[in-house]
Amino acid sequence: xxxxxxxxxxxxxxxxxxxxxxxxxxxxxxxxxxxxxxxxxxxxxxxxxxxxxxxxxxxxxxxxxxxxxxxxxxxxxxxxxxxxxxxxxxxxxx
Numbered sequence: 734x735x736x737x738x739x740x741x742x743x744x745x746x747x748x749x750x751x752x753x754x755x756x757x758x759x760x761x762x763x764x765x766x767x768x769x770x771x772x773x774x775x776x777x778x779x780x781x782x783x784x785x786x787x788x789x790x791x792x793x794x795x796x797x798x799x800x801x802x803x804x805x806x807x808x809x810x811x812x813x814x815x816x817x818x819x820x821x822x823x824x825x826x827x
Contacts, residue, residue: 735799737823739790746783752813779806
């Protein structure tokens, strides 16, 4: 399946990982361990990895659904990180 990755520079990666997973956990399967989380959407998955200075998002889905998954996760992260006004740029794997 096609994948797309976004890296977001932030010193609050742990916090955003927990917020994203907690938010989606109310209605989707979510797995979290330490600095890694995975959310399973009906159309694909998003893996979230927190490092000290960045958050890495990796979306995996059929090509027809990938852009919607990028937007969904990116929009939620932008809302949680509004004070930082994060730059979320997705790069699709070739």
